Amino acid sequence: MITREHCAALDAADPLAHCRARFDLPPDTIYLDGNSLGAMPANVPARIRRALEQEWAHGLIRSWNDADWYPAPQRTGNRIATLIGAGRDEVIVADSTSVNLFKVLVAATRMRPGRPVILAERTNFPTDVYVADSVAEMTGRELRCVDPADVLGAIDETVAIVSLTHVNYKSGWCYDMAQVTRRAREAGALIVWDLCHSAGAMPVRLNDCGVDFAVGCGYKYLNGGPGAPAFVFVASRHLAQVRQPLTGWHGHARPFAFTHDYEPHPGIDRMLTGTAPQLGVIALESALEAFDGVDLDVLRAKSVALGNLFIDLADQQLAGLGCRLASPRDPRERGSQVSLAHEEGYAIMQALIARNVIGDFRAPDILRFGFAPLYVRYVDIWDTIAALEDIVRTGAWNTEAFKTRKSVT
């Protein structure tokens, strides 16, 4: 029998417990939705205030040089590189994940002209499939979507690109990146990994695995703020030949020469398009300081422990209440979230949120709980399961207020 005291003891022994103070969290709230919008690192407002009141208002245009705005996407990319197993100058911050995925997929098709197939999977985050579909249409390829279990078998010499998300947004199911990447390389295909649900939550080893391209999000486990700019990784061995289609001036070798002809920057800057969303880049750059000194293996160990605790407590407290585990039980197959399925999932999640326990809902029936190891405590897991048990057992979810859908779920 797991008790709250046991959870409190785990917190007392947690080597990452001190990191929670790096965030400005509401004291009365349990936040298990950092996989949707990461919590705010406490240092961000002062940095943004300086960017506004000194750099923008008083430095004005000079701040692109004098406040080092111009190299911020590169600098921030290099910080992210250390979290995802990439080298220096292989990662840059730009645009949104969807836009970066478009760039990378088109660039990859151009590197595999003779191969007709873009391979994706059915349960991927929809935007990845929509973008791959658009790229397939524009480049005359076929988008082939298969079940996750069939991906390895579907990689053959017809495949130009394998486009997958490392950790599934709904189930938290995690691919074996090394295995799938190896299979893609053996078949001569290029691989693109979407790291939205893994970057900042677990070690990612892009170069160890030989990955070609990756994209990911700045506003989930990287805590960059709402709609934070995304990032894009290109393995250095590909940089010289990558031709991406969104050829804005910031990807040019000499943007301020204003030449009529596009000449891509020799390095990772060629993945840029327009002017960087500077306030967002600055927020993300300062937010990443929350990872200072954090060992990613320790981070992962805590993430696994939080997930295991959640599942054990769900087994203990929720048996017979209509909740089904919708994530892998084996932590080696799981990212940093656990999902439960319940046919009244939407209303149950609204009832939980009304008690200041915040997870989120994903259609049709998924209650999703994300564990950001920098600020989630073991007692948070205990309190969440206790609230969930009470809500489901008493039927507290069963009111119009909780059943009415909001625009953003």
Added chain:
Amino acid sequence: MITREHCAALDAADPLAHCRARFDLPPDTIYLDGNSLGAMPANVPARIRRALEQEWAHGLIRSWNDADWYPAPQRTGNRIATLIGAGRDEVIVADSTSVNLFKVLVAATRMRPGRPVILAERTNFPTDVYVADSVAEMTGRELRCVDPADVLGAIDETVAIVSLTHVNYKSGWCYDMAQVTRRAREAGALIVWDLCHSAGAMPVRLNDCGVDFAVGCGYKYLNGGPGAPAFVFVASRHLAQVRQPLTGWHGHARPFAFTHDYEPHPGIDRMLTGTAPQLGVIALESALEAFDGVDLDVLRAKSVALGNLFIDLADQQLAGLGCRLASPRDPRERGSQVSLAHEEGYAIMQALIARNVIGDFRAPDILRFGFAPLYVRYVDIWDTIAALEDIVRTGAWNTEAFKTRKSVT
């Protein structure tokens, strides 16, 4: 003989003089670079602080609903619509100008399948040409670039799209939008206007002119902050058939249904791609309050008067000093900037900036001065020309410090 006293009298009579207090400007600086990065509206920091400390930190994910984050791109687009002669729900804020141009150009080619040519012009801002070139490559069209004077004559039945910038970034030369749009429509071509250097500086009458598509920038005369999100306009008559290629989930009819198939939103939201860069959108939305109660014809009248004054003073003070007017003398052909050419333009501009008179330089020899009518004063023009005269007459620009190029010019 124009005197500084005359300029001060013009300021005293200026119906927009009160708008300057809406900005946080350094007291010792003359800022004539609002066409590159607009000055900071004084209300922005408080709004951003609330977005950070209350909405993000304490509202967390709930703020997408509770702080009305989700509809901010639409709301902000509707504000911009009133500045550019567009209707409600024809404008939305998203991504960068370059990215939006890509969306619009691809969408337009799909609406003119039988026509082989994308028509642009040689002196356009380079990013517009680079993006058009990429779209031409991806859609199997020919990009034809002509001189500005040859645009009207080049519009024929082979042309699918005419892609132009309303006001030229270097010279300030302004197209007759009504005339060129009419010619494009007569020839059955679609027209795309880039409003980067006109939105917020002068009235733009998109619907009066029958324009099909437009894009533009949030960080110049709209004062949205460094790298502010851009906007995109689609005439309502086209919305139902527009298919843009960056099919991210926020352009979906029901993003939170997470369906496998892409179904574009019925309205302007279909131009969205990923999650909006929310901090940037919020800064831009609050910045636009600087236009509250401003009559755009009054704004234009002041802009013209500032430009005329600049030219008259340049004639009076700079004759024989090697400066050449590089903008149209006729204000009907000019946007809200005046450019001077000088072979030592780079160093001269650095010397000016060292005296806190801020314009910018555009290769190879252009000194560019932008007049944001909400905060530029007539005496600023006088003081700028006086400083310029002194720098050129004394050769104060002729030092290594001023000749050394910076990364951002």
